Amino acid sequence: MREPTIFELSSPGRTGVTFPVSDVPKFDLPDDALLRKELPIPELAEVDVVRHYTHLSHYNYSVDEGFYPLGSCTMKYNPKINEDTCRLPGFLFTHPLQPIETIQGNLALMFEMQEWLKEISGFAAVTLQPAAGAHGEFTGVLMMRAYHKARGDSKRIKMLIPDAAHGTNPASAGMLGMEVVTIPSDADGNVDLTALKAACDDRVVGMMLTNPNTLGLFDQHIVDVVKLVHDCGGLMYGDGANLNALLGIVRPGDLGFDVMHFNLHKTFAVPHGGGGPGSGPVGVSKRLADFLPAPLICIQEEADEENPPLYGYETPKQTIGRMKAFHGHFGAIVRSYTYIAMHGPDGLKAISQYAVLNANYLMARLKKYYRVPFDRICMHEFVMEGRFEGTDIRALDISKRLMDYKFHPPTNYFPLIVHEALMIEPTETENKQTLDSFTDALIAIAGEAQTNPDIIKTAPHTTPFGRMDEVKAARELVLCCWLPENLPD
Ligand SMILES: *Cc1c(COP(=O)(O)O)cnc(C)c1O
Numbered sequence: 001m002r003e004p005t006i007f008e009l010s011s012p013g014r015t016g017v018t019f020p021v022s023d024v025p026k027f028d029l030p031d032d033a034l035l036r037k038e039l040p041i042p043e044l045a046e047v048d049v050v051r052h053y054t055h056l057s058h059y060n061y062s063v064d065e066g067f068y069p070l071g072s073c074t075m076k077y078n079p080k081i082n083e084d085t086c087r088l089p090g091f092l093f094t095h096p097l098q099p100i101e102t103i104q105g106n107l108a109l110m111f112e113m114q115e116w117l118k119e120i121s122g123f124a125a126v127t128l129q130p131a132a133g134a135h136g137e138f139t140g141v142l143m144m145r146a147y148h149k150a151r152g153d154s155k156r157i158k159m160l161i162p163d164a165a166h167g168t169n170p171a172s173a174g175m176l177g178m179e180v181v182t183i184p185s186d187a188d189g190n191v192d193l194t195a196l197k198a199a200c201d202d203r204v205v206g207m208m209l210t211n212p213n214t215l216g217l218f219d220q221h222i223v224d225v226v227k228l229v230h231d232c233g234g235l236m237y238g239d240g241a242n243l244n245a246l247l248g249i250v251r252p253g254d255l256g257f258d259v260m261h262f263n264l265h266k267t268f269a270v271p272h273g274g275g276g277p278g279s280g281p282v283g284v285s286k287r288l289a290d291f292l293p294a295p296l297i298c299i300q301e302e303a304d305e306e307n308p309p310l311y312g313y314e315t316p317k318q319t320i321g322r323m324k325a326f327h328g329h330f331g332a333i334v335r336s337y338t339y340i341a342m343h344g345p346d347g348l349k350a351i352s353q354y355a356v357l358n359a360n361y362l363m364a365r366l367k368k369y370y371r372v373p374f375d376r377i378c379m380h381e382f383v384m385e386g387r388f389e390g391t392d393i394r395a396l397d398i399s400k401r402l403m404d405y406k407f408h409p410p411t412n413y414f415p416l417i418v419h420e421a422l423m424i425e426p427t428e429t430e431n432k433q434t435l436d437s438f439t440d441a442l443i444a445i446a447g448e449a450q451t452n453p454d455i456i457k458t459a460p461h462t463t464p465f466g467r468m469d470e471v472k473a474a475r476e477l478v479l480c481c482w483l484p485e486n487l488p489d
Contacts, residue, residue, distance in 0.1 A: 009042065070425065077427075091331075110297040120251070130323055133278065141159070160206070183199060183207075205235070248346075293322055362438070395412050401460065
């Protein structure tokens with residue numbers, strides 16, 4: 001049975017607000033100024049509205065409710081103190097166009113955040129502007145192009161991208177008119193060095209590499225990869241969406257990367273995935289620093305004995321321009337600032353150590369039941385195959401069945417180079433009991449595959465709605481599903 005819509009709950013005359021008596025003359029709008037003849041507005045009391053939406057929200061699944069092993073998305077628990085700090089009145093009720101003297105606290109926080117991200121990543125400079133990971137990639141690739149252009153090197157058009165890459169990498173390069181050259185992975189899940197060597201020439205803009213890659217594997221030849229690309233005049237782009245394996249352990253800047261985006265909403269604990277806007281700062285090596293978007297936050301006047309420093313704005317000499325209104329998603333930056341301040345250097349390192357330990361624990365328990373195509377120590381995530389010899393069960397079926405066991409499914413069918421891929425990222429915030437119940441569920445499903453495959457093929461059985469036609473849902477999206485003409489019977 002479907003839920004009543006907010007319109008069906010409406011009752012004429014019921015209201016949730018009381019307006020003050022009007023003290024201005026009533027005036028009818030001219031007919032030709034009206035956009036539509038009628039505008040149905042549901043009439044309900046506050047309590048009806050709260051119950052309706054709270055009830056609907058219980059159909060949802062969130063990281064505050066349970067384990068969310070969605071590989072590559074880093075659905076870690078987001079500490080609630082981040083929500084307190086970003087709502088402090090001094091952050092909440094300021095405007096970016098205020099005179100800098102009146103927003104020194106905000107500027108100091110952003111300046112320090114730039115410095116901390118530099119220290120964490122080993123880069124020379126950082127912009128906080130980009131709105132999310134893909135936007136950070138676009139920003140980074142724009143700077144790579146500007147760098148070659150400024151040197152008068154205009155024939156570079158090829159972007160090298162491994163076959164394991166996140167789809168946003170080829171999309172970002174493609175949006176800038178570059179020719180994407182796919183580099184295969186070798187049998188160990190590293191970049192195939194022979195193929196890379198063959199692709200390196202004087203038409204290469206650079207390479208976009210995720211390390212650890214989306215198989216959760218750290219490239220064992222990373223130094224050679226960076227050298228090959230640099231030797232042909234290209235730049236190294238690091239996809240740092242997910243730094244959960246590297247914090248306090250490896251700095252991409254030290255490895256020779258020239259530019260990288262961070263996803264504050266993944267590694268640095270900002271709610272995402274329907275939970276709010278992300279933030280995709282970009283770090284660069286010295287040779288790209290002049291091309292960063294403007295403005296950056298700087299110290300305009302050094303501190304002296306009586307005064308703290310005065311923070312202000314600066315414009316890099318060959319800037320690619322502005323990438324985002326004002327300073328990006330400031331609220332997300334405050335949350336991540338809190339997270340970094342709260343953990344400190346040792347805490348950040350522990351985050352990565354636990355993230356890697358948790359992923360390896362899951363992999364070690366599960367690989368007796370599921371095929372793990374690249375069987376070596378993984379980093380923050382790993383990929384296994386969601387299929388069983390002699391059955392027609394697919395990764396999608398396993399994911400649907402997991403919902404009956406009250407777990408969010410892992411990432412399905414990505415990366416593309418693994419058959420029936422299930423990509424699992426536990427993150428550091430899960431305890432052993434949770435990891436054990438999750439593996440117990442997957443082991444139980446592996447058993448069901450032999451004894452009762454139908455229960456997997458027809459899952460989920462315990463959710464408010466059964467299995468959806470996902471293709472139809474994506475192709476025939478009904479955005480106004482609450483309108484009477486769109487309602488199912
Ligand atoms: C999430 C992710 C991105 C894209 O980040 P968005 O913030 O979703 O745009 C890019 N690369 C990798 C490896 C990712 O995991």
